[in-house]
Amino acid sequence: MKRLSLILIVCLCHPVAASPYHIEISKSGRTLSVLQDRQVIKQYHIAHGKGAPGAKIRAGDNKTPTGAYRAVRFKSNSKFHFFIQLDYPNPLDAWRGYQNEVISAAEFKQIILAYKRNSLPPQDTGLGGYIGLHGIGPLTDEKNRIHAAHNWTEGCVALTNEEIIELRQYITRGARVVIRE
Numbered sequence: 001m002k003r004l005s006l007i008l009i010v011c012l013c014h015p016v017a018a019s020p021y022h023i024e025i026s027k028s029g030r031t032l033s034v035l036q037d038r039q040v041i042k043q044y045h046i047a048h049g050k051g052a053p054g055a056k057i058r059a060g061d062n063k064t065p066t067g068a069y070r071a072v073r074f075k076s077n078s079k080f081h082f083f084i085q086l087d088y089p090n091p092l093d094a095w096r097g098y099q100n101e102v103i104s105a106a107e108f109k110q111i112i113l114a115y116k117r118n119s120l121p122p123q124d125t126g127l128g129g130y131i132g133l134h135g136i137g138p139l140t141d142e143k144n145r146i147h148a149a150h151n152w153t154e155g156c157v158a159l160t161n162e163e164i165i166e167l168r169q170y171i172t173r174g175a176r177v178v179i180r181e
Helices: 002-012 092-099 105-116 141-149 161-168
Strands: 022-026 031-036 039-045 067-080 081-086 131-133 176-180
Touching: 022 067, 039 161, 081 161, 131 161
Parallel strands: 022 176
Antiparallel strands: 022 031, 031 039, 067 081, 067 176, 081 131
16 A cells, blocks of 8 residues: 555656646636636636536546646547547546545556556546547537537537637647646
Protein backbone atom coordinates (compact mmCIF):
# COMPACT_ATOMS: atom_id res chain seq x y z
CA MET A 1 0.00 0.00 0.00
CA LYS A 2 2.82 2.45 0.83
CA ARG A 3 4.45 1.71 -2.52
CA LEU A 4 1.24 2.56 -4.41
CA SER A 5 0.93 5.83 -2.45
CA LEU A 6 4.51 6.73 -3.37
CA ILE A 7 3.86 5.97 -7.05
CA LEU A 8 0.79 8.23 -6.97
CA ILE A 9 2.72 11.13 -5.42
CA VAL A 10 5.55 10.80 -7.95
CA CYS A 11 3.12 10.72 -10.87
CA LEU A 12 1.12 13.74 -9.77
CA CYS A 13 4.33 15.79 -9.88
CA HIS A 14 5.18 14.64 -13.42
CA PRO A 15 5.54 17.64 -15.76
CA VAL A 16 2.90 18.32 -18.39
CA ALA A 17 3.68 19.47 -21.94
CA ALA A 18 3.67 23.25 -22.26
CA SER A 19 0.76 24.82 -24.11
CA PRO A 20 -0.13 28.51 -24.28
CA TYR A 21 -3.78 27.66 -23.55
CA HIS A 22 -5.60 25.55 -21.06
CA ILE A 23 -9.24 24.59 -20.77
CA GLU A 24 -11.51 24.92 -17.73
CA ILE A 25 -14.90 23.24 -17.70
CA SER A 26 -17.67 23.97 -15.22
CA LYS A 27 -20.24 21.18 -15.19
CA SER A 28 -22.66 23.15 -13.01
CA GLY A 29 -22.25 26.27 -15.16
CA ARG A 30 -22.33 24.23 -18.39
CA THR A 31 -19.39 26.21 -19.74
CA LEU A 32 -16.02 25.49 -21.31
CA SER A 33 -13.51 28.33 -21.08
CA VAL A 34 -10.27 28.70 -23.01
CA LEU A 35 -7.68 30.52 -20.91
CA GLN A 36 -4.39 32.12 -21.82
CA ASP A 37 -2.31 33.66 -19.04
CA ARG A 38 -5.27 33.25 -16.66
CA GLN A 39 -7.52 35.31 -18.94
CA VAL A 40 -10.64 33.83 -20.53
CA ILE A 41 -10.28 34.37 -24.27
CA LYS A 42 -13.20 32.19 -25.40
CA GLN A 43 -16.19 30.56 -23.72
CA TYR A 44 -18.66 27.95 -24.95
CA HIS A 45 -21.96 26.48 -23.76
CA ILE A 46 -21.59 22.73 -23.22
CA ALA A 47 -23.54 19.60 -22.46
CA HIS A 48 -21.97 16.88 -20.33
CA GLY A 49 -22.79 13.47 -18.90
CA LYS A 50 -26.44 12.74 -18.16
CA GLY A 51 -25.54 10.92 -14.92
CA ALA A 52 -26.08 12.47 -11.49
CA PRO A 53 -23.73 15.23 -10.28
CA GLY A 54 -20.38 14.18 -8.83
CA ALA A 55 -17.20 12.53 -10.00
CA LYS A 56 -17.17 9.61 -12.40
CA ILE A 57 -16.85 6.42 -10.34
CA ARG A 58 -17.14 3.57 -12.83
CA ALA A 59 -17.86 2.62 -16.41
CA GLY A 60 -21.47 3.14 -17.43
CA ASP A 61 -22.40 5.70 -14.76
CA ASN A 62 -22.90 8.39 -17.46
CA LYS A 63 -20.96 10.91 -15.36
CA THR A 64 -18.36 13.33 -16.63
CA PRO A 65 -15.21 12.99 -14.53
CA THR A 66 -13.85 15.86 -12.46
CA GLY A 67 -10.15 16.61 -12.21
CA ALA A 68 -7.15 17.61 -14.30
CA TYR A 69 -6.60 15.83 -17.61
CA ARG A 70 -4.54 16.19 -20.76
CA ALA A 71 -5.52 16.04 -24.42
CA VAL A 72 -3.95 12.90 -25.87
CA ARG A 73 -5.69 12.08 -29.19
CA PHE A 74 -7.57 13.85 -31.94
CA LYS A 75 -10.03 12.02 -34.19
CA SER A 76 -11.54 13.82 -37.17
CA ASN A 77 -13.78 10.98 -38.38
CA SER A 78 -15.76 10.66 -35.16
CA LYS A 79 -19.49 9.93 -35.08
CA PHE A 80 -19.64 13.16 -33.06
CA HIS A 81 -17.96 15.18 -35.83
CA PHE A 82 -14.59 15.67 -34.10
CA PHE A 83 -13.25 14.05 -30.91
CA ILE A 84 -10.49 15.24 -28.57
CA GLN A 85 -9.69 12.36 -26.23
CA LEU A 86 -8.52 13.02 -22.68
CA ASP A 87 -6.20 10.88 -20.57
CA TYR A 88 -9.03 9.62 -18.36
CA PRO A 89 -8.58 7.84 -16.02
CA ASN A 90 -5.81 9.91 -14.45
CA PRO A 91 -3.75 8.82 -11.40
CA LEU A 92 -6.26 10.26 -8.93
CA ASP A 93 -9.16 8.46 -10.64
CA ALA A 94 -7.07 5.29 -10.59
CA TRP A 95 -6.26 5.68 -6.90
CA ARG A 96 -9.94 6.11 -5.99
CA GLY A 97 -10.84 3.18 -8.24
CA TYR A 98 -8.20 0.99 -6.62
CA GLN A 99 -9.25 2.03 -3.09
CA ASN A 100 -12.90 1.24 -3.93
CA GLU A 101 -11.98 -2.06 -5.61
CA VAL A 102 -13.23 -0.94 -9.02
CA ILE A 103 -9.82 -1.72 -10.57
CA SER A 104 -7.01 -4.11 -9.67
CA ALA A 105 -3.48 -3.22 -8.55
CA ALA A 106 -2.22 -4.25 -12.00
CA GLU A 107 -4.69 -1.88 -13.71
CA PHE A 108 -3.71 0.90 -11.29
CA LYS A 109 -0.05 0.43 -12.24
CA GLN A 110 -0.92 0.44 -15.98
CA ILE A 111 -2.73 3.78 -15.58
CA ILE A 112 0.20 5.28 -13.65
CA LEU A 113 2.69 4.08 -16.26
CA ALA A 114 0.59 5.56 -19.08
CA TYR A 115 0.45 8.88 -17.23
CA LYS A 116 4.22 8.95 -16.77
CA ARG A 117 4.69 8.22 -20.48
CA ASN A 118 2.16 10.88 -21.56
CA SER A 119 0.18 8.17 -23.30
CA LEU A 120 -3.40 6.98 -23.27
CA PRO A 121 -4.25 4.93 -20.16
CA PRO A 122 -6.16 1.65 -20.46
CA GLN A 123 -9.68 2.41 -21.65
CA ASP A 124 -11.29 -0.91 -20.73
CA THR A 125 -11.05 -1.01 -16.93
CA GLY A 126 -13.94 -0.77 -14.48
CA LEU A 127 -13.42 3.01 -14.46
CA GLY A 128 -14.47 3.31 -18.10
CA GLY A 129 -12.74 5.32 -20.79
CA TYR A 130 -13.07 7.17 -24.08
CA ILE A 131 -13.79 10.45 -22.31
CA GLY A 132 -13.23 13.62 -24.29
CA LEU A 133 -14.57 16.73 -25.94
CA HIS A 134 -16.67 16.36 -29.06
CA GLY A 135 -19.33 17.83 -31.33
CA ILE A 136 -22.90 16.60 -31.73
CA GLY A 137 -22.55 14.73 -34.99
CA PRO A 138 -24.96 14.92 -37.92
CA LEU A 139 -27.11 17.99 -37.34
CA THR A 140 -30.86 18.06 -36.85
CA ASP A 141 -33.08 20.68 -35.23
CA GLU A 142 -33.93 18.16 -32.50
CA LYS A 143 -30.26 17.52 -31.68
CA ASN A 144 -29.62 21.26 -31.48
CA ARG A 145 -32.57 21.70 -29.07
CA ILE A 146 -31.44 18.78 -26.90
CA HIS A 147 -27.86 20.07 -26.81
CA ALA A 148 -28.97 23.56 -25.81
CA ALA A 149 -31.24 22.40 -22.98
CA HIS A 150 -29.95 19.08 -21.60
CA ASN A 151 -26.89 17.16 -20.51
CA TRP A 152 -27.05 14.23 -22.89
CA THR A 153 -23.64 12.57 -23.20
CA GLU A 154 -22.45 9.32 -21.62
CA GLY A 155 -19.63 11.17 -19.83
CA CYS A 156 -17.98 13.38 -22.44
CA VAL A 157 -18.23 17.14 -22.89
CA ALA A 158 -20.12 18.22 -26.03
CA LEU A 159 -20.07 21.43 -28.00
CA THR A 160 -21.67 22.20 -31.34
CA ASN A 161 -19.81 20.92 -34.41
CA GLU A 162 -18.65 24.44 -35.32
CA GLU A 163 -17.43 25.05 -31.77
CA ILE A 164 -15.42 21.82 -31.49
CA ILE A 165 -13.62 22.70 -34.74
CA GLU A 166 -12.94 26.23 -33.45
CA LEU A 167 -11.77 24.84 -30.09
CA ARG A 168 -9.27 22.56 -31.85
CA GLN A 169 -7.05 25.55 -32.66
CA TYR A 170 -6.46 26.08 -28.93
CA ILE A 171 -5.72 22.48 -27.97
CA THR A 172 -2.48 20.67 -28.68
CA ARG A 173 -1.41 17.24 -27.47
CA GLY A 174 -0.73 17.54 -23.74
CA ALA A 175 -2.93 20.62 -23.24
CA ARG A 176 -4.37 20.81 -19.73
CA VAL A 177 -8.13 20.33 -19.35
CA VAL A 178 -9.59 20.90 -15.87
CA ILE A 179 -13.14 19.72 -15.21
CA ARG A 180 -14.90 21.04 -12.11
CA GLU A 181 -18.30 20.28 -10.72
